[in-house]
Amino acid sequence: MALRTEPIVVNMGPQHPATHGVFRMRVTLDGEVITDLEPVMGYLHRGVEKLAEARTYTQFIPLTDRMDYLSSMSNNLAYVLAVEKLAGVEAPPRAQYLRVIMAEMMRISNHLMAVGTFLDDMGAFHTPLLYMFREREKLLDLFEMVCGQRLTYNYMRIGGLSHDIPPEFLPALKKFVRDMPGFVDEYDQLIRENEIVLARTRGVGVLPRALAINASASGPVLRGSGVKWDLRKTDPYLVYDKLEFDVPTGAVGDIYDRYRVRIEEMRQSVRILEQAIERLPPGEVRSDVPHLVHPPRGEVYGHIEAPKGELGFYLVSDTGIAPYRCHIRPPSLINLTALRDMVLGMKIADAIITLGSIDIVLGEVDR
Amino acid sequence: MDWLRWIIFVVIILAFALSFVMAFILLERRIVGKFQLRPGPNRVGPMGMLQPVADAVKILLKEDITPAKGDRWVHRLAPIVAFAPALLVFAVVPFQGKGPGLGFSLDQPAALADLNVGVLYIVAVSSISVIGMIMAGWASNNKYSLLGAMRAIAQMVSYEVPLVLSIVGIVIASGSLSLNSIVEAQSIPFILLQPLGFLIYFLGATAEINRAPFDLLEAESEIVASYHTEYSGMRFAMFFLGEYAYALGVSAIVSVLFLGGYKFPFGLLPQSFIWFLAKIFLVFFLMLWVRSTLPRVRIDQMMAFAWKFLLPLSLVNLLLVAAEGVSTIGFGWAAVGINVILAIAFVVIWANRFYRVKGVTVG
Amino acid sequence: MSFLADYGYIGLFFVVSVVFALTTVLIPQILTALGVIPSKPSPAKSATYECGMDTIGKSWVQFNFRYYFLALLFLVFDIETVFLYPWAVAFNKLGLFGFVEMVIFVGILVVAYLYAWKKKAFEWK
Numbered sequence: 001m002a003l004r005t006e007p008i009v010v011n012m013g014p015q016h017p018a019t020h021g022v023f024r025m026r027v028t029l030d031g032e033v034i035t036d037l038e039p040v041m042g043y044l045h046r047g048v049e050k051l052a053e054a055r056t057y058t059q060f061i062p063l064t065d066r067m068d069y070l071s072s073m074s075n076n077l078a079y080v081l082a083v084e085k086l087a088g089v090e091a092p093p094r095a096q097y098l099r100v101i102m103a104e105m106m107r108i109s110n111h112l113m114a115v116g117t118f119l120d121d122m123g124a125f126h127t128p129l130l131y132m133f134r135e136r137e138k139l140l141d142l143f144e145m146v147c148g149q150r151l152t153y154n155y156m157r158i159g160g161l162s163h164d165i166p167p168e169f170l171p172a173l174k175k176f177v178r179d180m181p182g183f184v185d186e187y188d189q190l191i192r193e194n195e196i197v198l199a200r201t202r203g204v205g206v207l208p209r210a211l212a213i214n215a216s217a218s219g220p221v222l223r224g225s226g227v228k229w230d231l232r233k234t235d236p237y238l239v240y241d242k243l244e245f246d247v248p249t250g251a252v253g254d255i256y257d258r259y260r261v262r263i264e265e266m267r268q269s270v271r272i273l274e275q276a277i278e279r280l281p282p283g284e285v286r287s288d289v290p291h292l293v294h295p296p297r298g299e300v301y302g303h304i305e306a307p308k309g310e311l312g313f314y315l316v317s318d319t320g321i322a323p324y325r326c327h328i329r330p331p332s333l334i335n336l337t338a339l340r341d342m343v344l345g346m347k348i349a350d351a352i353i354t355l356g357s358i359d360i361v362l363g364e365v366d367r
Numbered sequence: 368m369d370w371l372r373w374i375i376f377v378v379i380i381l382a383f384a385l386s387f388v389m390a391f392i393l394l395e396r397r398i399v400g401k402f403q404l405r406p407g408p409n410r411v412g413p414m415g416m417l418q419p420v421a422d423a424v425k426i427l428l429k430e431d432i433t434p435a436k437g438d439r440w441v442h443r444l445a446p447i448v449a450f451a452p453a454l455l456v457f458a459v460v461p462f463q464g465k466g467p468g469l470g471f472s473l474d475q476p477a478a479l480a481d482l483n484v485g486v487l488y489i490v491a492v493s494s495i496s497v498i499g500m501i502m503a504g505w506a507s508n509n510k511y512s513l514l515g516a517m518r519a520i521a522q523m524v525s526y527e528v529p530l531v532l533s534i535v536g537i538v539i540a541s542g543s544l545s546l547n548s549i550v551e552a553q554s555i556p557f558i559l560l561q562p563l564g565f566l567i568y569f570l571g572a573t574a575e576i577n578r579a580p581f582d583l584l585e586a587e588s589e590i591v592a593s594y595h596t597e598y599s600g601m602r603f604a605m606f607f608l609g610e611y612a613y614a615l616g617v618s619a620i621v622s623v624l625f626l627g628g629y630k631f632p633f634g635l636l637p638q639s640f641i642w643f644l645a646k647i648f649l650v651f652f653l654m655l656w657v658r659s660t661l662p663r664v665r666i667d668q669m670m671a672f673a674w675k676f677l678l679p680l681s682l683v684n685l686l687l688v689a690a691e692g693v694s695t696i697g698f699g700w701a702a703v704g705i706n707v708i709l710a711i712a713f714v715v716i717w718a719n720r721f722y723r724v725k726g727v728t729v730g
Numbered sequence: 731m732s733f734l735a736d737y738g739y740i741g742l743f744f745v746v747s748v749v750f751a752l753t754t755v756l757i758p759q760i761l762t763a764l765g766v767i768p769s770k771p772s773p774a775k776s777a778t779y780e781c782g783m784d785t786i787g788k789s790w791v792q793f794n795f796r797y798y799f800l801a802l803l804f805l806v807f808d809i810e811t812v813f814l815y816p817w818a819v820a821f822n823k824l825g826l827f828g829f830v831e832m833v834i835f836v837g838i839l840v841v842a843y844l845y846a847w848k849k850k851a852f853e854w855k
Contacts, residue, residue: 007794008789008791008793010780011781011785013781015781026786032514032796123579123587124662199665348589349666352588428766429767430767431759435776435777446751450754454750479739480743508789508790509779510785520801521797527804535815535818542819542822544815601757602755667853670854674800685814686833
């Protein structure tokens with residue numbers, strides 16, 4: 001019995017509730033099953049890389065905030081680390097520890113958002129998302145204490161931080177670190193013990209290990225596929241080599257694994273925070289770097305393990321006050337390239353949550 | 368006299384349906400807000416109580432848009448087809464029984480018409496709205512609408528059978544299809560006597576009125592607004608109201624079939640429509656609780672769940688009830704004990720088998 | 731007599747509910763004619779919504795909805811349940827005989843059901 005059926009082509013996005021911004025998937029459907037998918041991006045392109053050439057090194061820091069606006073502090077960090085490498089300066093120890101604290105707080109905040117919106121895509125009607133907002137709110141309050149901003153922080157400077165933390169910051173952070181593991185357990189139960197979540201995520205959106213490596217995926221997407229690769233371990237920066245933490249990995253590379261990895265990373269981040277608070281040395285937070293940096297001629301690639309994966313800044317200097325060329329390696333863009341392979345043959349509903357599990361921010365994808 | 372009665376009941380039903388639908392919309396937003404650690408709408412009127420009124424006025428004044436490529440007439444007709452049957456459900460629902468009640472007594476059951484095939488009537492009427500959804504989905508000439516309409520059929524095809532089978536147990540125990548007789552037969556509420564039947568009916572009904580976790584039809588993150596993507600203004604409101612009217616209808620039917628309708632549990636207090644309304648709110652609260660807790664299932668998982676999980680269970684439930692009726696156990700407290708234990712056992716065993724067959728993937 | 735009268739009442743109630751639905755839809759039309767509700771049609775407004783992009787291809791297609799067998803089985807089982815209702819009403823009068831007979835009836839369907847399950851009719855094609 002052969003019935004003639006026709007495929008339909010549907011535009012998912014740019015204005016779609018589940019694309020987390022203005023991302024478009026041109027999906028060919030045979031019934032509910034996806035036979036082809038073509039990602040279309042660039043709706044949020046603002047030419048950040050070109051803008052860098054017309055800004056001094058310091059002036060560019062606020063623009064990095066606007067790339068991955070859910071983990072601005074990590075963007076700041078990746079950029080200033082690259083510039084410091086280029087100019088050959090180093091931040092004082094206190095600044096290094098504070099940077100680690102900020103980066104890990106950012107990681108927790110980002111993963112809360114990622115898991116929350118992912119469950120939202122799955123149709124959990126905002127409840128998990130709003131529960132996670134509760135914790136994220138505490139983190140945003142902490143960030144506000146430090147730099148007066150809740151989303152775009154502009155806190156890092158070349159050679160350190162813009163200023164020291166206020167006295168009320170550490171007690172509040174300690175309280176957060178004390179409470180957080182309990183909440184993480186709560187969220188973990190939400191994912192690990194919910195029959196519907198298991199049925200929806202196990203064996204769906206699988207990214208095999210080899211493909212993950214070939215697509216140069218990074219971050220939780222790569223680790224979910226079972227590759228133990230974390231720049232904090234493999235190419236340590238700041239003081240990560242002095243801190244103890246584990247790198248969680250998944251087994252199959254499906255959506256479930258990616259989210260297990262994110263949950264586990266939140267636990268590890270809390271662990272890092274505990275150690276960093278304990279060892280936080282007194283002293284300056286900014287070394288003596290002139291306002292206008294003139295790095296020597298040369299080029300440099302600086303990368304960090306941002307919450308979404310490897311965030312890299314490639315800078316070329318011609319000894320001027322602005323980079324001659326700046327190229328950014330955004331983790332969500334690279335991870336997104338594997339989307340098509342993950343969803344072919346799946347249903348629409350699977351494609352949506354697979355996209356959610358990659359955890360993209362369009363500000364970063366399009367730059 | 369009969370005509371007067373008819374007019375009174377039409378007014379009562381319209382007032383009841385509309386006021387409760389308004390109340391449900393507000394309650395849903397407020398209660399879900401509480402579940403989600405936020406206040407919910409609280410600005411319009413005291414405690415936000417005028418929010419539905421404000422929404423209604425706003426939606427009434429919206430421009431009415433018909434998509435240029437769509438089928439004009441089917442598109443216009445669809446909301447009416449989806450909404451009108453929603454009210455019909457209440458025609459056979461008994462609000463209060465014959466005889467003395469709390470405050471006043473009645474010489475016949477308080478229902479517009481106490482049909483002797485009431486249950487069948489409800490089953491028939493409540494599946495008409497799917498046709499409205501299909502019409503809307505097809506006429507909009509929109510791909511999301513089309514997908515939504517196809518999901519509507521899938522849902523109906525899956526849930527109708529277990530849903531209807533689970534009521535057969537009720538009919539055996541009460542020996543009648545009239546809703547009033549079913550309420551009268553519940554000296555022990557049927558939820559205790561047939562817990563399995565209640566679970567199946569509740570799940571099936573949740574799917575029938577497209578509420579979470581079976582809200583595939585309105586899966587916003589997947590197919591935007593589904594079959595009412597292309598609707599605006601009052602026509603959209605018709606779908607919206609119809610949906611809540613069905614939720615109200617299902618709450619009412621669950622109260623009648625399983626919770627003893629207008630009777631106070633175990634006859635401790637005289638019968639009254641107040642108990643009935645309270646039970647409606649209870650059932651609706653249960654739906655909200657489920658909605659704000661669970662994520663959505665996938666369409667093929669939903670179908671597999673209905674056909675492989677609920678259908679065998681509903682057959683088991685049917686045979687169990689029939690066997691009790693034939694044997695000396697009857698429908699007393701002994702049956703309650705047996706059925707509660709068996710229901711738990713069956714659900715646990717069957718769920719385990721169901722999920723272990725292929726790892727944790729449903730179906 | 732009252733038996734048929736009940737249906738009459740319900741029929742009239744059906745008319746009332748349709749009229750109610752119609753008036754609710756017609757009120758905005760009247761208000762539009764009176765100029766209370768804005769009416770400024772434009773091609774963009776009446777275009778098909780597809781996330782802000784122009785639609786590709788048509789949506790009135792031979793849709794592959796993948797549950798043909800389920801739809802067929804649905805018909806079989808729905809009719810089965812209709813047969814069960816009269817039996818359930820007369821259950822007390824039929825006694826053991828009725829019970830055994832219905833077990834056989836359901837049993838036959840269960841065999842069909844198991845066959846369908848084995849043939850993977852419940853899976854999506």
